[in-house]
Every structure is written in structure tokens, then in C-alpha cells.
Amino acid sequence: xxxxxxxxxxxxxxxxxxxxxxxxxxxxxxxxxxxxxxxxxxxxxxxxxxxxxxxxxxxxxxxxxxxxxxxxxxxxxxxxxxxxxxxxxxxxxxxxxxxxxxxxxxxxxxxxxxxxxxxxxxxxxxxxxxxxxxxxxxxxxxxxxxxxxxxxxxxxxxxxxxxxxxxxxxxxxxxxxxxxxxxxxxxxxxxxxxxxxxxxxxxxxxxxxxxxxxxxxxxxxxxxxxxxxxxxxxxxxxxxxxxxxxxxxxxxxxxxxxxxxxxxxxxxxxxxxxxxxxxxxxxxxxxxxxxxxxxxxxxxxxxxxxxxxxxxxxxxxxxxxxxxxxxxxxxxxxxxxxxxxxxxxxxxxxxxxxxxxxxxxxxxxxxx
Numbered sequence: 021x022x023x024x025x026x027x028x029x030x031x032x033x034x035x036x037x038x039x040x041x042x043x044x045x046x047x048x049x050x051x052x053x054x055x056x057x058x059x060x061x062x063x064x065x066x067x068x069x070x071x072x073x074x075x076x077x078x079x080x081x082x083x084x085x086x087x088x089x090x091x092x093x094x095x096x097x098x099x100x101x102x103x104x105x106x107x108x109x110x111x112x113x114x115x116x117x118x119x120x121x122x123x124x125x126x127x128x129x130x131x132x133x134x135x136x137x138x139x140x141x142x143x144x145x146x147x148x149x150x151x152x153x154x155x156x157x158x159x160x161x162x163x164x165x166x167x168x169x170x171x172x173x174x175x176x177x178x179x180x181x182x183x184x185x186x187x188x189x190x191x192x193x194x195x196x197x198x199x200x201x202x203x204x205x206x207x208x209x210x211x212x213x214x215x216x217x218x219x220x221x222x223x224x225x226x227x228x229x230x231x232x233x234x235x236x237x238x239x240x241x242x243x244x245x246x247x248x249x250x251x252x253x254x255x256x257x258x259x260x261x262x263x264x265x266x267x268x269x270x271x272x273x274x275x276x277x278x279x280x281x282x283x284x285x286x287x288x289x290x291x292x293x294x295x296x297x298x299x300x301x302x303x304x305x306x307x308x309x310x311x312x313x314x315x316x317x318x319x320x321x322x323x324x325x326x327x328x329x330x331x332x333x334x335x336x337x338x339x340x341x342x343x344x345x346x347x348x349x350x351x352x353x354x355x356x357x358x359x360x361x362x363x364x365x366x367x368x369x370x371x372x373x374x375x376x377x378x379x380x381x382x383x384x385x386x387x388x
Contacts, residue, residue: 061090071144085138096125103168108271116365137285159189169196176306195359198329222287310379311344322358
């Protein structure tokens with residue numbers, strides 16, 4: 021979920037459509053490419069459903085809690101599975117990265133349900149999709165963002181506990197959130213982060229969260245997105261007015277579309293995940309495949325200062341991801357914010373593109 025780039029007051033109506041910053045050559049080429057072949061993810065009919073069917077049969081989840089799987093098909097033996105944050109949907113999360121991802125193969129987007137959520141069902145859907153790709157002779161890269169990293173870690177933990185292989189060729193974790201304590205320190209009297217302000221009422225009231233709590237969370241999430249979307253400096257060379265309108269509409273629809281049940285179950289899933297101290301066992305590693313961990317230079321609007329996941333990944337990640345690297349993404353004039361893959365696309369892109377090249381060639385160093 022993108023955090024604010026530079027907080028600004030909302031512009032007057034119609035201002036966004038008048039913004040026409042000078043575009044660098046690479047942005048112009050992207051616009052031309054997207055015009056010729058616009059982003060058109062289509063529903064993916066899974067060929068393997070064993071794991072999801074088993075979760076339903078055991079009563080661990082309901083059909084309403086299943087995520088929507090979309091796909092953009094391309095030639096290539098390195099498909100990507102995208103796990104987005106709380107918001108926006110995965111399809112919007114990597115809107116500007118998709119061109120690079122599609123050069124390596126198809127991209128599969130898992131968009132979380134708006135009227136429910138189940139971590140068991142989501143992990144089962146990942147199991148089925150990875151198995152489907154394995155049967156085609158493909159090992160995907162899993163690209164996770166913010167809360168999506170919690171999903172990825174939980175999927176890896178479950179596979180490790182069951183002594184199952186996770187046939188992936190790599191993992192990318194952007195601004196990782198893997199437990200509730202990463203976004204809200206429960207020992208503090210008041211949340212220190214914007215996301216903590218949105219989530220703590222759910223943590224305190226649980227299933228008793230009333231509509232006002234849900235609406236307040238929506239307002240906070242919309243403000244976090246708007247702060248970046250309304251920033252002219254962040255738009256320069258990134259989005260055309262039409263793209264901005266499309267992105268704004270999609271993100272707003274995702275935030276407003278999550279009902280009370282969906283919000284409660286989504287936050288509840290994060291709260292139920294174990295903190296790193298319980299899953300950072302010395303052996304076996306969570307993911308032996310190459311991994312890239314990226315933090316933004318300014319994570320403070322979302323990550324708590326005492327984020328246990330960040331402490332572990334920056335100090336002792338080799339136990340979990342032995343073939344990994346951890347980098348801080350910086351933006352210069354405009355500081356890079358939490359999971360800001362849209363508004364700081366050009367800062368994240370070189371790291372992700374280099375990772376795909378290195379992991380494909382096998383030239384990857386072991387984590388220190």
C-alpha cells in the first residue's frame with residue numbers, strides 16, 4: 021500500500037487533468053508501448069484446485085474468502101505471482117513494473133476479496149497456482165508488497181512445517197510487513213504510524229468493529245494514497261493524466277469496496293500471524309531460492325520503529341533467505357516512501373530488474 025510521498029492539500033476539481041509534466045524518453049516509450057498493448061489482466065481459470073478444494077472441504081474457509089486470480093500472458097519461462105498489500109489491488113500495485121515483469125513471462129495477480137479474507141485459502145490458492153506452473157515446467161518469482169510479504173512468509177512457513185518443496189525461482193519482498201507488530205507497537209499508548217491508526221481500532225474491538233471504525237480506516241487509507249497522487253513532483257515523467265485517473269478510480273474503488281467483514285477478517289489475519297521470533301529457526305531456511313528485500317528510505321508512515329521483521333531481516337536474514345540481499349531504496353529530492361512502487365517506480369525498477377537478471381543467470385551471492 022503506497023504511503024504518502026509528500027503530503028499536500030487536495031487540488032481543486034479538474035486540476036489533475038491539467039497536469040502535463042515534461043516526460044523523459046523512457047516514460048514516453050512506456051506510454052507508447054501501453055497504448056499499443058494496454059494492461060489487460062484477464063480472469064485466470066485455475067487448472068489445479070486440489071489445495072483450495074481441501075481447505076473448503078475441511079471448513080477452514082468459505083468461497084467468499086477466495087482471492088481473484090488474474091493473468092497477463094506472455095512468452096517466457098519466468099512467470100511472476102504478485103501479492104499486493106492491504107490496498108491497492110495487486111493489478112494496480114505493479115502497474116508501472118508490469119512491462120519489465122512481462123519480458124520474463126506471464127504475470128499472475130492475486131487480488132484479495134473485498135467481503136472476506138482467509139489466509140488459509142490464500143495460501144492454498146498459491147499452492148495450486150505454483151503447482152500448475154510446475155506442471156508446465158515453470159518456477160515463478162513471487163513478488164510481494166507490504167502485507168503481501170506476510171502472505172508470502174506464511175505460505176513459506178506452512179510449506180516448511182509440512183516439509184514440502186516450494187518450487188519458486190525467486191522471491192521479492194518490498195517494504196515487508198509480516199506481523200501486526202510491524203505496523204503498530206502494542207506497548208505504545210497511541211499508534212505511531214498512519215496505518216496503525218487505521219488498524220488499532222480493529223485490534224481493540226475485533227469482530228465488534230462498527231461501521232464508523234471501518235469508515236475511519238477508509239478515510240486514512242485514502243489520504244495516504246491521495247498524498248502521493250496529488251503530488252506533482254511524483255507525477256513528473258510517470259503517469260499520463262488518463263493513467264492517473266484510471267489509477268485513482270481503481271484504488272478508490274478497492275478501498276471503498278472492502279466491507280466491514282472483509283476489513284475485520286483482513287486485519288484479523290495479520291494479527292493472527294506469529295512474530296518473527298517464533299519462525300526464525302536456524303534450519304531449514306524459509307526460501308532457499310534467491311530473494312531480494314527492499315526497504316524504502318522513509319518507512320515511518322507504515323512500519324513501526326521497533327518492527328520485529330525489519331530487525332530480523334536486516335540483521336540475520338541468512339537463516340531465512342540464505343541467497344538474499346537487502347537494500348534501502350532512496351529517491352534523492354523526493355524521499356521514497358513505504359511500498360511506493362507507483363510514485364517511485366524509477367527508484368525501485370533498477371533493483372527489481374537486476375534481481376531478475378542475476379537470479380536467471382545463477383550469479384547470486386549468499387546472504388551475509
